[in-house]
Amino acid sequence: xxxxxxGSLYWIGRYVERAEFTARLIEATxxxxxxxxxxxxxxxxxSALLVAAADYDFGLTSETRSPLNISRYLTxxxxxxxxxxxxxxxxxxxxxxxxxxxxxxxxxxxxxxxxNLRGRATTGGNQSTLGIVEAIRAETRGFxxxxxxxxxxxxxxxxxxxxxxxRADNTARLIDVKYHLLLPxxxxxxxxxxxxxWTTILHAVSANTAYRWLYSEGLKPWLVAELLSLRKEMPRSxxxxxEEVVTHLxxxxxxxxLQSEADxxxxxxxxxxxxxxIDTIFNHGLHEWLSGFIYENARIHQAIGAQFRFG
Amino acid sequence: xxxxxxxxxxxxxxxxxxxxxxxxxxxxxxxxxxxxELDRRQQAAEAAFRxxxxxxxxYGEEESAERIIPFDIxxxxxxxxxxxxxSEGLVQRVExxxxxxxxxxxxxxxxxxxxxxxxxxxxxxxxxxxxxxAKPPHGIFAHICGIDLVRTGPGEFxxxxxxxxxxxxxxxxxxxxxxxxxxxxxxxxxFPVQPIDSYPDSLLETLQSVAPRPAGxxxxxxxxxxxxxxxxxxxxxxxxSMGIELVxxxxxxxxxxxxxxxxxxxxxxxDVIYRRIDDDYIDPLVFKPDSLLGxxxxxxxxxxGNVALVNxxxxxxxxxxxxxxxxxxxxxxxxxxxxxxxxxxxxxxREPQALKYTLDNLDKLVVKLVDGSGGYGMLVGPxxxxxxxxxxxxxxxxxxxxxxxxxxxxxxxxxTLTESGVAPRHVDFRPFVLSGSKGVTITPxxxxxxxxxxxxxxxxSSQGGGTKDSLILAGDA
Numbered sequence: 001x002x003x004x005x006x007g008s009l010y011w012i013g014r015y016v017e018r019a020e021f022t023a024r025l026i027e028a029t030x031x032x033x034x035x036x037x038x039x040x041x042x043x044x045x046x047s048a049l050l051v052a053a054a055d056y057d058f059g060l061t062s063e064t065r066s067p068l069n070i071s072r073y074l075t076x077x078x079x080x081x082x083x084x085x086x087x088x089x090x091x092x093x094x095x096x097x098x099x100x101x102x103x104x105x106x107x108x109x110x111x112x113x114x115x116n117l118r119g120r121a122t123t124g125g126n127q128s129t130l131g132i133v134e135a136i137r138a139e140t141r142g143f144x145x146x147x148x149x150x151x152x153x154x155x156x157x158x159x160x161x162x163x164x165x166x167r168a169d170n171t172a173r174l175i176d177v178k179y180h181l182l183l184p185x186x187x188x189x190x191x192x193x194x195x196x197x198w199t200t201i202l203h204a205v206s207a208n209t210a211y212r213w214l215y216s217e218g219l220k221p222w223l224v225a226e227l228l229s230l231r232k233e234m235p236r237s238x239x240x241x242x243e244e245v246v247t248h249l250x251x252x253x254x255x256x257x258l259q260s261e262a263d264x265x266x267x268x269x270x271x272x273x274x275x276x277x278i279d280t281i282f283n284h285g286l287h288e289w290l291s292g293f294i295y296e297n298a299r300i301h302q303a304i305g306a307q308f309r310f311g
Numbered sequence: 312x313x314x315x316x317x318x319x320x321x322x323x324x325x326x327x328x329x330x331x332x333x334x335x336x337x338x339x340x341x342x343x344x345x346x347x348e349l350d351r352r353q354q355a356a357e358a359a360f361r362x363x364x365x366x367x368x369x370y371g372e373e374e375s376a377e378r379i380i381p382f383d384i385x386x387x388x389x390x391x392x393x394x395x396x397x398s399e400g401l402v403q404r405v406e407x408x409x410x411x412x413x414x415x416x417x418x419x420x421x422x423x424x425x426x427x428x429x430x431x432x433x434x435x436x437x438x439x440x441x442x443x444x445a446k447p448p449h450g451i452f453a454h455i456c457g458i459d460l461v462r463t464g465p466g467e468f469x470x471x472x473x474x475x476x477x478x479x480x481x482x483x484x485x486x487x488x489x490x491x492x493x494x495x496x497x498x499x500x501x502f503p504v505q506p507i508d509s510y511p512d513s514l515l516e517t518l519q520s521v522a523p524r525p526a527g528x529x530x531x532x533x534x535x536x537x538x539x540x541x542x543x544x545x546x547x548x549x550x551x552s553m554g555i556e557l558v559x560x561x562x563x564x565x566x567x568x569x570x571x572x573x574x575x576x577x578x579x580x581x582d583v584i585y586r587r588i589d590d591d592y593i594d595p596l597v598f599k600p601d602s603l604l605g606x607x608x609x610x611x612x613x614x615x616g617n618v619a620l621v622n623x624x625x626x627x628x629x630x631x632x633x634x635x636x637x638x639x640x641x642x643x644x645x646x647x648x649x650x651x652x653x654x655x656x657x658x659x660x661r662e663p664q665a666l667k668y669t670l671d672n673l674d675k676l677v678v679k680l681v682d683g684s685g686g687y688g689m690l691v692g693p694x695x696x697x698x699x700x701x702x703x704x705x706x707x708x709x710x711x712x713x714x715x716x717x718x719x720x721x722x723x724x725x726x727t728l729t730e731s732g733v734a735p736r737h738v739d740f741r742p743f744v745l746s747g748s749k750g751v752t753i754t755p756x757x758x759x760x761x762x763x764x765x766x767x768x769x770x771x772s773s774q775g776g777g778t779k780d781s782l783i784l785a786g787d788a
Contacts (some may be wrong), residue, residue, distance in 0.1 A: 002574055003574060003575055004561065005556075096538040096543070097538040099551065100557050108363070111362065111364050256575055309573060
């Protein structure tokens with residue numbers, strides 16, 4: 001496989017995953033906003049910007065920090081490189097240049113998602129925003145479905161690898177930001193707002209039911225953190241994503257006979273997570289631990305690019 | 312109006328629209344299928360094209376302005392005999408083109424014998440002096456030709472243009488057929504149509520057959536300028552259907568006059584490159600130095616005989632509009648017989664008499680830039696405004712050598728679905744001719760382009776033309 005093709009496939013995986021995550025984030029934020037005490041949940045939208053790593057860039061637009069402006073920025077803005085629109089533009093552009101490596105279904109799913117957003121200038125109110133993000137989620141699910149019907153070859157592995165790296169990053173940022181920044185002054189840990197916020201985290205990653213299945217207790221922040229960090233049964237958890245990175249690198253290695261730095265780093269990370277308990281993490285400091293994870297994830301991302309000469 | 316007199320491929324010449332006897336079944340199908348039904352099927356086809364991304368980008372418009380080429384649901388048909396005659400003429404013409412190219416970049420006998428004026432070749436911007444003495448593997452220069460034909464009556468076919476560089480459109484030929492099979496299956500019950508889906512296999516065989524050193528399985532790739540190119544869909548479609556890599560220049564490197572592609576497993580040696588990048592951009596060391604689309608050193612590898620370039624660089628001299636007018640002589644020179652496919656009568660404005668005739672008859676002629684394409688730089692006299700005619704008069708007087716002129720032909724029409732029902736529209740036809748080391752292959756089909764505006768003779772997709780499926784019958788049923 002051409003190195004450029006591998007690179008494009010990997011980025012398709014990342015961009016589609018990021019588009020889907022941002023759609024989920026917006027949905028969850030609208031929900032949190034609705035639950036928050038009046039005046040409307042400004043904090044909810046500020047933290048959405050932080051989770052999407054778009055806080056600084058939004059500040060540069062000189063728009064007011066209204067829920068509508070922020071949700072439009074995250075959904076449709078062409079000047080936000082991580083908006084859903086920008087992600088789909090980039091995913092489609094990559095998909096177009098490597099069409100031959102994609103199945104027809106996979107290409108059509110990306111192309112359709114891109115066509116749906118084209119020509120939209122405003123999101124309208126929350127109701128229509130919800131309609132848009134729901135449609136995006138349906139399309140990205142369609143892409144995942146198409147992906148799973150592709151040949152289990154390098155193309156499949158590189159897309160999945162990109163998706164796993166992106167997912168690990170998104171989940172880590174979600175836990176980190178929500179955990180540290182949400183609670184307003186005077187609010188008690190374990191109070192109603194705190195509970196809503198943790199519910200929102202679970203909502204953002206569609207894990208409400210999963211939580212009930214795995215834990216018989218009521219909502220406990222450290223258990224949510226454990227679920228999303230260490231439980232492999234949870235497909236979006238850091239542990240599951242880390243394992244997936246190793247699996248796909250292995251698959252590529254088997255087919256190409258090439259294993260190197262990226263494999264080494266990914267395996268080290270996986271075994272470190274397997275040896276970790278949630279108590280250790282909290283003793284160490286959740287924020288510090290998550291920052292370390294995000295940094296390590298970026299290192300693995302770079303090693304993958306170097307190993308396969310994405311260029 | 313030319314339209315009244317034009318020969319219709321299905322309805323024939325009669326005003327009563329009784330149809331050519333060979334195709335009465337199709338004429339009946341057109342008249343018995345309600346326009347609303349045809350319209351529905353046509354829209355279904357176009358929606359499918361849009362969804363598949365069968366698009367082309369129009370230069371000068373925004374990147375997002377991708378268009379699909381309008382597709383017309385009413386096909387054109389060739390009888391078995393018509394096709395057999397055409398094929399013979401096409402083989403003769405393409406063999407002559409290849410002989411001509413080998414001669415021009417070799418011994419130049421045709422120039423010494425003064426059949427074609429020497430200065431017209433050696434002073435032509437399409438002639439590449441740096442490729443003098445090039446011996447492409449197996450002696451073939453123009454592996455893929457898309458010969459543009461027009462028709463003016465029964466048995467009257469004319470060659471309008473020999474596209475011998477990187478002709479495009481073959482993906483539309485294949486996709487149009489897919490759409491027709493899905494949407495109008497009854498037509499294929501009505502007529503025994505020859506299949507065209509072997510084209511990608513024929514193309515791959517052609518590519519493999521011209522590998523420099525046919526040892527083992529040659530590595531063939533398709534070189535594209537990238538996905539912003541207007542024909543990118545076709546590039547990816549062809550690479551996909553042949554199962555070969557679609558590469559961009561950055562994926563290739565030349566080392567010691569060998570061409571390699573960069574893969575995740577290391578470097579892989581490349582034997583044959585089907586390049587869809589123009590000569591000017593293919594190698595910055597030899598042609599435009601500022602181009603990023605090309606592969607430095609590619610021409611050196613080609614001249615060293617280590618890689619086959621398809622089509623070979625320098626083939627532009629064979630389809631240049633100034634050379635075109637000599638094609639009957641060229642065909643005769645190399646084949647020893649008269650050209651089976653005639654040229655459209657052509658006035659070379661570089662010649663004083665031809666220039667005078669052209670200037671006197673601008674309102675009746677089509678005037679073209681010799682190096683123009685895509686319907687740009689062209690005057691269609693009968694439909695031009697006074698101002699347009701005067702503009703061309705001035706240009707002709709200033710640089711006559713840049714122009715040729717041709718009579719406006721009463722191009723044949725084919726019934727076409729229009730806003731006011733099915734009506735005749737002018738068409739041309741581009742079959743694709745493959746030349747490999749094992750001979751010439753012509754897939755029984757081609758791209759029919761149709762001028763969608765009433766009376767218009769301009770069929771280029773960049774000028775709003777559409778396409779149709781072209782059915783070649785297996786028997787004269």
